[in-house]
Amino acid sequence: MRVALFVPCYVDLITPEVGVSVVRLLRKLGVEVIYPEGQTCCGQPAFNSGFFDEARSVARHFLDVFEGERFDYVVCPSGSCATMVSHYYPFLLEERPAERERAEAMGGRVRELSDFLVNVVGANAGDLGARYEGRAVFHTGCHGRRELGLLEEPRELLEGVEGLELVEWPNEELCCGFGGTFSVKMPDVSTAMADEKIKALEGSGADTLISGDSSCLMHLAGRLRRTGHDTRVLHLAQVLDPENGGGK
Amino acid sequence: METKKPPRQRDTRDRREEGIVSPVEGFNERGRKAAGDKALHDAIQLFTHKSVAGRNAVLNALPEAPELRERAYGIKQRTMANLDRYLEQMADAVEDRGGNVFFADDGEDVVRYIGELARRRGAKVITKSKSMATEEIELNHRLEEDYADLDLEIVETDLGEWIAQLAGDTPSHIVGPILHMNLERVTKILSGAAGENLPPNVQALAAFARKRLRQKFLTADVGITGANFGVAETGTIVTVTNEGNGRLVTSVPPVHVVVMGIEKLIPRFEDLSVFTRLLARSGTGQELTVYTNFVTGPRAEGELDGAEEFHLILMDNGRSKLLGTPFEEALYCIRCGACLNVCPVYRQTGGHAYGSTYSGPIGAVITPLLKGTDEAKDLPHASSLCGACWEACPVGIPLHDLLLKLRNHQVEEGLAGKGQKAAFKVFENTMKSPALYNISRKAGRLAQKPLLKDGSVKPVPGPTSGWTGSRDLPPLAKKSFRELWKEGI
Ligand code: SF4
Numbered sequence: 017m018r019v020a021l022f023v024p025c026y027v028d029l030i031t032p033e034v035g036v037s038v039v040r041l042l043r044k045l046g047v048e049v050i051y052p053e054g055q056t057c058c059g060q061p062a063f064n065s066g067f068f069d070e071a072r073s074v075a076r077h078f079l080d081v082f083e084g085e086r087f088d089y090v091v092c093p094s095g096s097c098a099t100m101v102s103h104y105y106p107f108l109l110e111e112r113p114a115e116r117e118r119a120e121a122m123g124g125r126v127r128e129l130s131d132f133l134v135n136v137v138g139a140n141a142g143d144l145g146a147r148y149e150g151r152a153v154f155h156t157g158c159h160g161r162r163e164l165g166l167l168e169e170p171r172e173l174l175e176g177v178e179g180l181e182l183v184e185w186p187n188e189e190l191c192c193g194f195g196g197t198f199s200v201k202m203p204d205v206s207t208a209m210a211d212e213k214i215k216a217l218e219g220s221g222a223d224t225l226i227s228g229d230s231s232c233l234m235h236l237a238g239r240l241r242r243t244g245h246d247t248r249v250l251h252l253a254q255v256l257d258p259e260n261g262g263g264k
Numbered sequence: 265m266e267t268k269k270p271p272r273q274r275d276t277r278d279r280r281e282e283g284i285v286s287p288v289e290g291f292n293e294r295g296r297k298a299a300g301d302k303a304l305h306d307a308i309q310l311f312t313h314k315s316v317a318g319r320n321a322v323l324n325a326l327p328e329a330p331e332l333r334e335r336a337y338g339i340k341q342r343t344m345a346n347l348d349r350y351l352e353q354m355a356d357a358v359e360d361r362g363g364n365v366f367f368a369d370d371g372e373d374v375v376r377y378i379g380e381l382a383r384r385r386g387a388k389v390i391t392k393s394k395s396m397a398t399e400e401i402e403l404n405h406r407l408e409e410d411y412a413d414l415d416l417e418i419v420e421t422d423l424g425e426w427i428a429q430l431a432g433d434t435p436s437h438i439v440g441p442i443l444h445m446n447l448e449r450v451t452k453i454l455s456g457a458a459g460e461n462l463p464p465n466v467q468a469l470a471a472f473a474r475k476r477l478r479q480k481f482l483t484a485d486v487g488i489t490g491a492n493f494g495v496a497e498t499g500t501i502v503t504v505t506n507e508g509n510g511r512l513v514t515s516v517p518p519v520h521v522v523v524m525g526i527e528k529l530i531p532r533f534e535d536l537s538v539f540t541r542l543l544a545r546s547g548t549g550q551e552l553t554v555y556t557n558f559v560t561g562p563r564a565e566g567e568l569d570g571a572e573e574f575h576l577i578l579m580d581n582g583r584s585k586l587l588g589t590p591f592e593e594a595l596y597c598i599r600c601g602a603c604l605n606v607c608p609v610y611r612q613t614g615g616h617a618y619g620s621t622y623s624g625p626i627g628a629v630i631t632p633l634l635k636g637t638d639e640a641k642d643l644p645h646a647s648s649l650c651g652a653c654w655e656a657c658p659v660g661i662p663l664h665d666l667l668l669k670l671r672n673h674q675v676e677e678g679l680a681g682k683g684q685k686a687a688f689k690v691f692e693n694t695m696k697s698p699a700l701y702n703i704s705r706k707a708g709r710l711a712q713k714p715l716l717k718d719g720s721v722k723p724v725p726g727p728t729s730g731w732t733g734s735r736d737l738p739p740l741a742k743k744s745f746r747e748l749w750k751e752g753i
Pocket residue numbers: 438596597598599600601602603604626653656657658659660661663
């Protein structure tokens with residue numbers, strides 16, 4: 017099995033260690049990993065601000081880069097960016113049949129990390145030798161939850177991590193308030209939404225916040241730090257990667 | 265000769281709306297105030313939690329709910345595709361039963377029609393049951409103003425709406441108009457109406473309201489209702505209520521006027537059961553509302569109740585121009601309120617922050633569509649696009665996708681601001697070119713250097729302030745993933 021890694025731009029630039037953990041996880045499972053170096057961003061910031069022409073042009077770049085490689089799947093450690101390709105590229109290119117077809121073909125091969133691990137490889141945390149000491153809550157990003165329907169997969173993986181206690185928190189389904197450019201266009205409302213999540217997190221007694229989306233984590237961690245919380249904040253891949261020492 | 269340089273013109277343009285990372289005026293400001301109001305916040309949480317829990321319970325107990333949702337969408341889709349035909353059918357059916365039908369282009373048409381009707385009937389007291397369509401056109405206010413000579417007394421009879429009316433307030437939720445008020449405030453408002461201090465308990469307040477409203481019901485000359493559904497094949501108007509006030513508005517006064525948005529039509533009687541099974545479940549978590557009223561024209565010979573005169577006003581007010589456009593699905597809404605209850609933005613801000621009659625996700629969609637997209641420019645951005653609304657909507661309206669399309673529409677209409685346009689052009693060019701992307705990353709690393717403090721980027725005024733005002737900003741990593749990859753992982 018050969019996969020092309022799609023590393024979202026903010027992971028590439030801000031939390032590259034998440035990408036590194038993904039590579040290690042995949043290799044450990046015997047998956048060959050390639051990284052198409054021409055990749056940049058999926059175009060979501062422009063898209064969700066309504067700049068469809070600009071987003072289309074970035075989408076074409078993505079398709080050109082990945083179509084130039086040979087692989088079985090594209091794996092992405094973000095439900096949001098995976099959704100951008102699988103759901104919103106076809107939406108953006110709806111009126112251009114040839115390009116739409118390209119987008120749909122690519123979209124059919126894109127898998128969010130937990131989806132790939134559980135549903136394609138059939139992996140579990142035991143296979144990976146994952147260990148983590150802590151009491152954690154998991155935040156499902158909204159695209160992963162609603163567009164991709166990935167509710168069970170990350171939990172299944174985390175439940176197998178030795179030492180990790182996964183706890184429920186109230187209103188788990190509520191958006192964290194990031195929302196791409198929403199976070200800076202409506203900063204106060206976005207922050208109030210983060211505070212709601214943080215209140216729930218406090219109530220859960222968890223010392224760790226895990227998610228499959230680094231963008232949600234950047235927003236929540238940013239608010240946690242600003243409000244003096246020392247909650248550990250980790251991407252799913254980091255918790256599953258034993259070499260990362262559970263991200264510590 | 266020395267030439268003096270002209271003084272530099274200070275650039276005083278307001279750039280806040282222009283930047284890619286600048287707050288959008290309006291909603292954020294109002295939302296922040298609302299989110300900081302503890303009493304309001306508690307009231308919203310209480311209402312939405314209760315509604316969502318109720319909704320989940322009754323919908324989970326209805327195995328055919330997903331299928332009903334698809335059928336509801338299909339019925340609305342077919343209705344809109346043939347709306348002119350169904351409107352005609354509806355009008356014919358009502359007229360055959362002896363009712364009057366009026367097609368109103370806008371709110372002004374509605375106000376004029378009802379004003380003239382009131383004049384002809386010598387009406388003094390008008391009772392109303394809850395209707396968002398009449399809120400949309402500010403009917404009460406405009407009737408009182410344009411027909412001041414008639415000295416009309418217009419009384420809202422839905423308890424929540426009446427309290428809002430007494431307080432000079434507007435509804436903050438489609439279904440729970442005064443969820444933003446606590447008991448203390450309601451007690452104060454009703455005590456004012458009573459002219460004495462009422463005890464702050466629900467029974468006593470309801471008893472007072474019932475007594476006072478009863479007098480109005482009995483003396484009303486005209487009753488005005490909205491419509492939850494209009495059945496084209498029979499001309500039947502269906503309203504659902506929980507208080508029974510709707511019945512007293514339609515059956516006691518000699519004249520009954522229905523103000524119905526044209527999108528409320530459904531073709532056949534049998535379609536109704538699809539919607540009635542979804543509406544109350546989605547909105548209030550009830551299997552069915554307490555009352556489901558059917559009114560078909562005026563009282564016919566041998567019938568025991570009904571008005572002598574029946575008027576159906578079919579109101580367009582910006583709706584028909586959405587037919588056949590990418591925004592048509594916005595017309596499928598049955599105003600259940602579920603999308604408001606599940607919306608994480610609404611749950612922070614409440615309805616008034618939207619600054620419009622309709623709030624929450626459907627309000628953010630429909631307000632600019634009905635009023636014109638250069639109005640309420642902030643509303644399409646009042647969403648994190650999480651999709652909870654779409655998931656909850658009993659008709660399956662992809663509200664978050666409609667918000668995206670509205671944002672795109674703003675861009676295409678040139679309403680998005682030059683600064684933003686330029687910024688996204690730069691974004692496009694950077695992301696299309698791996699070389700430029702790398703250069704930008706390096707430039708970013710350099711630029712952030714003087715700003716690093718305790719592992720974060722220091723909050724400074726400028727492009728990052730929208731973020732750093734309330735959240736720490738992580739710095740760009742020393743080495744990007746692609747560099748680490750090249751070095752070998
Ligand atoms: S958009 Fe859907 S969920 Fe929202 S009020 Fe209308 S019918 Fe209900």
